[in-house]
Amino acid sequence: MFVNAYLADPGKTKAYYSLALQKCAKNMNLNAIFDCLNQDSRFANALSSVLGGRISMICSAMKKITLNMVQTVYNLGVGEACQKRVMELLLNSTYIFPTIKDGALIKRTKPFFHPAIISTLQQVFAKNVAEKYSDCFTSSISAGPRHDEKEMPIAITAFIATCYHASLDEYHMGAFIAIDFNADQYEDVYIGHVKTLINIREGNPDAFHRLMADLFQEVLQNTTARTINVSEGAMVLLDLAGMDV
Numbered sequence: 463m464f465v466n467a468y469l470a471d472p473g474k475t476k477a478y479y480s481l482a483l484q485k486c487a488k489n490m491n492l493n494a495i496f497d498c499l500n501q502d503s504r505f506a507n508a509l510s511s512v513l514g515g516r517i518s519m520i521c522s523a524m525k526k527i528t529l530n531m532v533q534t535v536y537n538l539g540v541g542e543a544c545q546k547r548v549m550e551l552l553l554n555s556t557y558i559f560p561t562i563k564d565g566a567l568i569k570r571t572k573p574f575f576h577p578a579i580i581s582t583l584q585q586v587f588a589k590n591v592a593e594k595y596s597d598c599f600t601s602s603i604s605a606g607p608r609h610d611e612k613e614m615p616i617a618i619t620a621f622i623a624t625c626y627h628a629s630l631d632e633y634h635m636g637a638f639i640a641i642d643f644n645a646d647q648y649e650d651v652y653i654g655h656v657k658t659l660i661n662i663r664e665g666n667p668d669a670f671h672r673l674m675a676d677l678f679q680e681v682l683q684n685t686t687a688r689t690i691n692v693s694e695g696a697m698v699l700l701d702l703a704g705m706d707v
Contacts, residue, residue, distance in 0.1 A: 466617055479510035525625045525643050527582050532629040533638075535578040545636040552630055555655070558623050573658065574619050574677060582622050583614070583681040599678065602663060603671045613674035614681060620655035627651045 466478070480499060483506070487496035498505045536551055538544045551557040559568035560575045569575070599612040628643050628651075641647075663670035 475514065476507065476510050479513045480506045483509055483513060521621070522643075524582065524586060524622060525628065527585055528578070528622070528625040528629045529632065531578055531581065532626060533633065535576075535581070536630070538633050541636045543636075544633055548630050548634045552627065552634075555623070555627075555658070557626055557630060558655070572673070573662075574623060574655075574673075575680070578626060579619075579622050580677070580680055582625070583618070583677075586618070586622075587681060601671065602674070603667055606668070608671060608675065611671070611675040612678050613671060614677040616656055616659045616674075619674070619677065620652055620659060623655045624648055624652040 484496060484499045487493075487499060499509065500506075532538070536547065536557065538547050555573075556568060558574050558576055558579065559570060560572055560577065561567065562569050596612075598615065601609055601611055601613055603609050625643075628641065628648055632638055632641050659670070659674075662673065
């Protein structure tokens with residue numbers, strides 16, 4: 463989910479999962495499992511299927527979050543008004559931009575900063591995921607005063623946006639009509655969002671870092687608020703100098 467959230471090719475998916483499992487087994491010094499993954503194709507396929515199933519459950523959960531939110535956060539309405547609104551939002555991926563002036567305009571300098579995307583990311587990372595997998599959050603720049611700031615990964619940002627695209631599609635007739643959310647149907651949307659972010663990174667590396675670092679902070683500021691408040695509250699009362707040594 464941090465590197466590539468949307469593997470559509472079944473052959474590539476199986477190979478990717480197998481390599482990921484081998485890497486994990488090696489890092490955890492599980493030598494017997496590592497050897498089985500390398501030498502026993504049936505074992506590798508079976509274990510890869512388990513991993514694939516878990517990833518599918520995670521993706522389905524994210525899609526469910528977006529579907530539950532899409533009608534309200536984008537003010538879709540019903541009937542013809544809904545159809546028109548969906549068309550407007552899907553045009554040029556308008557739905558990834560936050561709005562200003564009561565929704566009449568979009569903030570074109572902040573793609574993927576729509577409150578719906580931020581809220582969904584906050585729900586995804588609600589259970590200390592960012593802390594648990596802190597090594598997966600890195601910086602795309604190596605110099606400057608902000609080089610050590612963590613960024614929201616491209617893959618999961620693009621995937622959440624893809625989920626919203628799919629959820630909007632389900633209202634394109636003016637009322638909800640379920641659409642099968644599968645790799646073949648929405649791979650091109652995911653790749654399009656990934657390319658948008660890569661183009662920003664290649665065109666202006668500092669702007670890309672600022673965007674994704676700000677997104678990381680925006681998502682994490684609420685999910686870690688209780689931890690910060692508890693810690694800072696205790697420090698206010700603590701007499702550090704007077705503690706026994």
